[in-house]
Amino acid sequence: MVPFQLVMVPLSKALGLSLVVERVVEFGKNVLEPLVSEQHARRLPDPGQAAAAVATVQQLAERDRAASAVEQAAEHQVASRAQFSARLDTLRGQLLTESDGAKRAALLTEIGQLKDQLATAEQAGEWQEQMPVGTVLVQPASDPDDGWTLRTLVLQLLGLATGILLARFGDVRLFTTFLQGGQTMPAWLDYVLTGLFIGGGSGPAHVLIQFISERKVTVPTGAVAAAEPAAAKAVPAGPSAPGAPPGMSDADWRDIPYEGGVDRQLLESVHRRDQDPNLVVYHHTAMSSDSTFEDVVGVIKSRTDANGQHWLTGYNCVILADGSIHAFCRWDRYGSHAVGYNRRSLGIAFNGNFETNPAVPFSNPDGRYGEARPTDAQLRAGARVVALWTLLYPIQLDFANSIIPHKQVASKACPGSNFPYDQFKQLVTFYRQRWEHAPSALAAIAAFKLKPYLYARVAA
Numbered sequence: 001m002v003p004f005q006l007v008m009v010p011l012s013k014a015l016g017l018s019l020v021v022e023r024v025v026e027f028g029k030n031v032l033e034p035l036v037s038e039q040h041a042r043r044l045p046d047p048g049q050a051a052a053a054v055a056t057v058q059q060l061a062e063r064d065r066a067a068s069a070v071e072q073a074a075e076h077q078v079a080s081r082a083q084f085s086a087r088l089d090t091l092r093g094q095l096l097t098e099s100d101g102a103k104r105a106a107l108l109t110e111i112g113q114l115k116d117q118l119a120t121a122e123q124a125g126e127w128q129e130q131m132p133v134g135t136v137l138v139q140p141a142s143d144p145d146d147g148w149t150l151r152t153l154v155l156q157l158l159g160l161a162t163g164i165l166l167a168r169f170g171d172v173r174l175f176t177t178f179l180q181g182g183q184t185m186p187a188w189l190d191y192v193l194t195g196l197f198i199g200g201g202s203g204p205a206h207v208l209i210q211f212i213s214e215r216k217v218t219v220p221t222g223a224v225a226a227a228e229p230a231a232a233k234a235v236p237a238g239p240s241a242p243g244a245p246p247g248m249s250d251a252d253w254r255d256i257p258y259e260g261g262v263d264r265q266l267l268e269s270v271h272r273r274d275q276d277p278n279l280v281v282y283h284h285t286a287m288s289s290d291s292t293f294e295d296v297v298g299v300i301k302s303r304t305d306a307n308g309q310h311w312l313t314g315y316n317c318v319i320l321a322d323g324s325i326h327a328f329c330r331w332d333r334y335g336s337h338a339v340g341y342n343r344r345s346l347g348i349a350f351n352g353n354f355e356t357n358p359a360v361p362f363s364n365p366d367g368r369y370g371e372a373r374p375t376d377a378q379l380r381a382g383a384r385v386v387a388l389w390t391l392l393y394p395i396q397l398d399f400a401n402s403i404i405p406h407k408q409v410a411s412k413a414c415p416g417s418n419f420p421y422d423q424f425k426q427l428v429t430f431y432r433q434r435w436e437h438a439p440s441a442l443a444a445i446a447a448f449k450l451k452p453y454l455y456a457r458v459a460a
Contacts, residue, residue, distance in 0.1 A: 010194075017166040018198045019443065025159045025201075026450050057269070063309060064270040068338075075341030081118060081340060082409055088114045089407050095359050096417075108359075118411035126339045129286040129406075129414050130362040131299070131353075163199025167191045173341045201255065251434035253441040256388055260453035261327035262297055267313060271333040273456040276393045279345035280386055280403045282424070283315065284415035286362060287372030289352035293318055293326040296351060311336060311353040315349040317385055321370070325375030325385060330453045338409055340434075345388055348383055350374045354416030363413075373418045383427035384410075390432050391445050392454065397432055399425050 074081070088111060095107045122128070166172070173190040174197060285296050313329040315337050320326065329335035329347075337347030353369035355364070364372055374382070386403060389395055392460035398404040405415035405421065435441040 005041060010172050011176055013172045014174055014198050018201055021159050021162050021199055022161045022201050022447050023072055025155050028155050028158050060270050070344050078340050084114050084118055085409050092413060096357050115411040122339050126337050127169055129412050131287050159201035160196055164192055164195025167195035167198055251431055253444040254384060256385060258327050258451060261330050264330050264453055267330050267333045272423045273334055273343060276456050277344055277346045278394045279341060280389055280395055281345050281347050281406050282415060283349040283406045284354045285349045285351045286353045289321045297328060315347040317348045319378050319382040320351045320352055321375050321378050323381040325381050332453050339405060341409055348382055348385055350378055354419045356418045358414050379424055380427055383424060384431050386428045387431035
């Protein structure tokens with residue numbers, strides 16, 4: 001066994017240097033962003049292209065004004081809409097257990113009336129979340145090649161090169177530490193491998209430190225080893241926080257990918273917020289759990305408004321069944337996911353259909369949409385995103401008023417009767433409480449706050 005102290009010394013150095021790399025890469029972003037976004041600014045545009053661009057901007061402005069008007073009208077009705085939504089949820093539960101035909105008919109009539117009252121504004125301001133089985137990709141969830149791919153490649157190479165230089169001049173050789181039995185490794189190769197590890201940022205270092213810390217062993221001396229009971233040699237799992245969900249002990253910071261989501265440049269002048277969000281609304285997409293992020297984005301953006309124009313955006317974040325995290329709408333812009341609440345909220349959607357009540361249209365009682373509840377990886381990833389949002393924005397850890405299911409404010413049953421509400425609340429609370437007391441997590445979140453496309457810019 002490799003002594004714990006021997007491993008942790010170079011690993012701690014690598015973690016410190018990885019934080020330096022993150023700062024260097026962040027600086028590189030600030031340098032490259034204006035170069036990429038303004039690379040054609042010096043060329044006099046073709047008159048026809050200029051006219052088309054002006055027409056596009058005018059069209060976007062008109063659509064934005066219309067969307068804002070819908071939101072403002074719905075915002076004046078939030079109290080009554082919330083009451084209707086609560087009554088609707090109660091009626092759906094009664095319908096599931098009611099066997100009397102006449103009473104079921106009366107319930108269905110009242111449900112229909114309430115849905116009609118809520119649905120008018122929803123048609124224009126939020127995603128419908130009722131999808132036929134087998135709905136697939138309509139258009140790719142990727143931006144046109146506008147230089148951002150090149151910027152990403154340059155930043156990655158910058159991070160790796162900086163990591164290798166820091167490893168060499170800091171004399172950090174991490175991989176030699178793991179060699180045993182007289183094995184050796186050329187110094188230059190160790191510097192390169194260690195540099196690549198450092199160049200990946202603090203995330204990999206945090207994960208490796210967590211793994212080693214939970215399984216740490218020391219070199220036993222003869223007398224101590226002989227006297228030590230076998231049970232005492234067992235290495236316990238990492239400590240769980242008070243109130244942690246059963247079996248949950250890993251609350252180290254995990255890197256959450258965010259570069260501005262889909263079509264970040266298109267949203268530059270539209271869907272602006274008046275202030276940073278103070279509400280989270282969580283959803284299911286109502287699509288098959290086997291669908292991809294590209295499917296979700298493509299299907300939502302294929303929807304058209306009253307004027308035949310395609311939608312610009314939807315949720316702020318989508319979590320797939322494998323636990324992967326995908327930003328959709330920029331977080332400093334509002335999406336189209338909960339009309340009347342869009343401008344002050346962030347919307348997170350778990351990909352899948354978790355409504356198992358057969359009385360609800362497009363529900364998933366027989367698994368036709370795949371998983372009937374979120375996977376563990378999916379639920380934990382979503383909880384990490386919401387916990388991060390509570391540390392980035394003025395969002396309270398309040399599951400009655402600040403972190404709410406879509407059905408609480410809409411005509412939909414979203415995120416479904418089979419969604420594990422209590423477990424999700426436990427996980428969000430767990431991550432939030434662990435991170436706000438962990439210096440390493442707070443440092444990583446402080447670095448995250450430097451990313452672009454996070455905060456509303458309110459004019460003074």
